[in-house]
Amino acid sequence: MTTKLTAHKLLCALAVLYVLSPLQANAQGTVQAWRQVVGISQGMPEPGGSWSSDWEQTRGSYHGVDVDISGNAYVLWFQEMIDPATGGAVESSYLSRFNAAGVRQFTYTIGRYPISYAPNCFGVYVAPLIGGQQYVYVVMGEAPTEFNVLSGNLWVYKFNTAGHMVWPARAVVDLSTKYFCQFAGFYPGADDHAYIAFDSATTNTTESVFRMVTLDSNGQILADHENPNIWPEGLGYQLAFADQPSAKFEPIRHRWVAIGWDPHLTTIFNVPPVHWGVYDPDTGAQDYGETVSDFINTTTNTAYRFRYNVEVLPGGNLAVITNMAQKPAGSSMEPTPYHNIRVLGPDNELKWRYPHGDASGWGNHVVSFNMNSPIYFSGYPFITETLGNGTTFTQAESFMPQWLERFGWDGVPLSHANNQPAFFMIPSPEGFYSFTNDDANPYPNTTRLLFNHFTGGNADFQMIYAEPTPDINSLYEGPGQLSGFASYSDPTNSYGYALIYLPHHLDDNGHTVDGQYPALVLDRFATGLELSSLVAPASVRQMHACAVSISLTGPATGAGYIVGLISNSSKLLMPNGTRSQNFRIMPGQKSINVTLNAGAVIATTNVSLLATQNNVRRDATVAVTP
Numbered sequence: 088m089t090t091k092l093t094a095h096k097l098l099c100a101l102a103v104l105y106v107l108s109p110l111q112a113n114a115q116g117t118v119q120a121w122r123q124v125v126g127i128s129q130g131m132p133e134p135g136g137s138w139s140s141d142w143e144q145t146r147g148s149y150h151g152v153d154v155d156i157s158g159n160a161y162v163l164w165f166q167e168m169i170d171p172a173t174g175g176a177v178e179s180s181y182l183s184r185f186n187a188a189g190v191r192q193f194t195y196t197i198g199r200y201p202i203s204y205a206p207n208c209f210g211v212y213v214a215p216l217i218g219g220q221q222y223v224y225v226v227m228g229e230a231p232t233e234f235n236v237l238s239g240n241l242w243v244y245k246f247n248t249a250g251h252m253v254w255p256a257r258a259v260v261d262l263s264t265k266y267f268c269q270f271a272g273f274y275p276g277a278d279d280h281a282y283i284a285f286d287s288a289t290t291n292t293t294e295s296v297f298r299m300v301t302l303d304s305n306g307q308i309l310a311d312h313e314n315p316n317i318w319p320e321g322l323g324y325q326l327a328f329a330d331q332p333s334a335k336f337e338p339i340r341h342r343w344v345a346i347g348w349d350p351h352l353t354t355i356f357n358v359p360p361v362h363w364g365v366y367d368p369d370t371g372a373q374d375y376g377e378t379v380s381d382f383i384n385t386t387t388n389t390a391y392r393f394r395y396n397v398e399v400l401p402g403g404n405l406a407v408i409t410n411m412a413q414k415p416a417g418s419s420m421e422p423t424p425y426h427n428i429r430v431l432g433p434d435n436e437l438k439w440r441y442p443h444g445d446a447s448g449w450g451n452h453v454v455s456f457n458m459n460s461p462i463y464f465s466g467y468p469f470i471t472e473t474l475g476n477g478t479t480f481t482q483a484e485s486f487m488p489q490w491l492e493r494f495g496w497d498g499v500p501l502s503h504a505n506n507q508p509a510f511f512m513i514p515s516p517e518g519f520y521s522f523t524n525d526d527a528n529p530y531p532n533t534t535r536l537l538f539n540h541f542t543g544g545n546a547d548f549q550m551i552y553a554e555p556t557p558d559i560n561s562l563y564e565g566p567g568q569l570s571g572f573a574s575y576s577d578p579t580n581s582y583g584y585a586l587i588y589l590p591h592h593l594d595d596n597g598h599t600v601d602g603q604y605p606a607l608v609l610d611r612f613a614t615g616l617e618l619s620s621l622v623a624p625a626s627v628r629q630m631h632a633c634a635v636s637i638s639l640t641g642p643a644t645g646a647g648y649i650v651g652l653i654s655n656s657s658k659l660l661m662p663n664g665t666r667s668q669n670f671r672i673m674p675g676q677k678s679i680n681v682t683l684n685a686g687a688v689i690a691t692t693n694v695s696l697l698a699t700q701n702n703v704r705r706d707a708t709v710a711v712t713p
Contacts, residue, residue, distance in 0.1 A: 312371025
């Protein structure tokens with residue numbers, strides 16, 4: 088099973104040096120399996136070329152990585168190149184595939200563009216199984232004026248999993264007649280159709296409409312409809328590091344679910360009321376919708392503002408968060424947030440609501456892996472406002488602390504915890520993965536990007552993407568940038584891929600100050616009974632033996648757990664006298680000690696050891712001394 092995530096517009100700017108926390112493991116069995124560099128910012132030739140790169144990014148994609156059922160990760164990325172003949176800058180787009188072991192299996196050059204014409208990127212999407220195979224879609228937009236905004240056409244490329252184009256040419260959705268068009272969502276269907284949603288306006292004086300386009304299996308437009316009763320916009324939550332689409336496709340219903348405004352009404356604050364609805368891509372009709380208007384209670388002189396967030400849950404169900412902020416009208420004091428959550432069934436009938444009134448705090452996100460898993464709900468205890476005139480409320484930011492609640496599918500609360508790093512969640516069989524921005528201490532002007540895994544409602548693993556010595560005068564302070572996350576699972580374990588852009592500090596001329604450059608990296612994580620660590624001594628004398636320890640995240644089960652160990656030199660050999668050997672960690676044991684034998688050397692020789700199992704790698708270096 089695959090689950091997909093959103094991602095972020097990567098900063099093209101040059102920034103400070105970043106480091107990551109060490110590889111970590113926990114009793115629940117989550118580890119970082121490996122890291123591969125998708126692209127570095129200097130000295131990496133373009134495939135088939137010899138230009139040097141200036142930086143890598145994903146050109147605004149919030150969905151820069153996806154995964155197939157075999158665990159292959161597909162990454163859409165861009166690289167700016169300097170043409171040595173002209174000195175001009177061009178930008179190239181690529182699709183790369185990495186297998187579960189971290190081996191890059193291909194890189195396909197999609198296109199090359201002048202910098203002034205470089206397209207925006209809306210992501211890579213892997214379709215479900217269709218006739219025993221899967222397809223990979225790449226979605227980009229022509230001549231963007233800003234993130235997610237199109238001023239030309241939308242391009243859709245269809246590949247097979249081997250990296251070969253399925254369509255003889257890219258599919259083109261003509262947007263040139265529109266004054267304004269914003270990408271709102273994409274879904275590759277099991278019917279071999281591609282579903283696309285837009286926020287679209289014909290002129291600068293007309294309200295936006297919700298446009299739904301369907302491409303058939305050959306890339307031809309099968310349906311193209313507009314609904315004028317909603318102005319799509321992502322109001323529910325906006326991550327500081329990953330902008331979410333305002334339209335999400337629900338395959339069981341075969342419907343788009345969109346949040347936005349009702350353009351035909353106006354509230355007392357001279358803005359449209361918030362609206363969400365369910366829309367048929369085959370006709371453009373709205374099946375169901377809700378609207379709520381801001382208002383001022385003149386008796387109490389209290390102003391009320393509302394926001395919706397709607398999430399697609401398993402089984403055709405929907406989670407609807409209604410957020411409300413209230414404060415004295417005209418006051419400059421911070422607003423007080425309240426919320427409630429409802430779950431609607433596939434027929435849009437209410438299954439349950441919690442609480443029956445409203446609870447304090449601002450709801451952010453709701454996920455569940457399947458209907459046998461809990462429903463997880465995160466939120467923020469308070470919010471801020473952008474203007475102190477009593478008319479503009481904003482939703483909560485993506486910083487700590489978050490509260491986290493678990494519900495059964497009957498609506499019964501199972502747990503509540505405060506101060507949790509659970510702002511944006513991606514469900515997994517045992518719980519969920521999450522990303523959160525956190526204030527980094529002791530650097531008050533910076534933030535850290537936190538990646539966590541939760542088993543049930545408890546965080547049991549954390550990776551921190553943060554800078555160790557930030558430049559407080561830099562305009563580009565902040566964490567590593569999330570450009571996408573995708574996950575899948577097999578009967579025993581679950582796995583996640585995080586695509587992260589890591590800025591590094593360069594001087595004013597863009598030259599490295601420490602030998603490092605910005606990089607786009609792909610991190611793979613594994614949850615379950617996994618290889619945890621390889622511990623070896625720093626050195627061993629020639630013709631002597633040394634012990635290394637191989638550990639798991641938990642006790643071995645069944646007939647035991649087999650781990651491979653490899654030496655890159657005949658100067659340090661396995662017990663069988665060769666450079667590689669498999670070892671069985673017996674049932675109930677978490678580790679095994681292995682005795683290695685050092686050969687004769689005339690000078691100190693560094694030997695690399697590599698332990699591998701289930702595509703998790705751990706390494707160590709031992710110096711063999713005379």
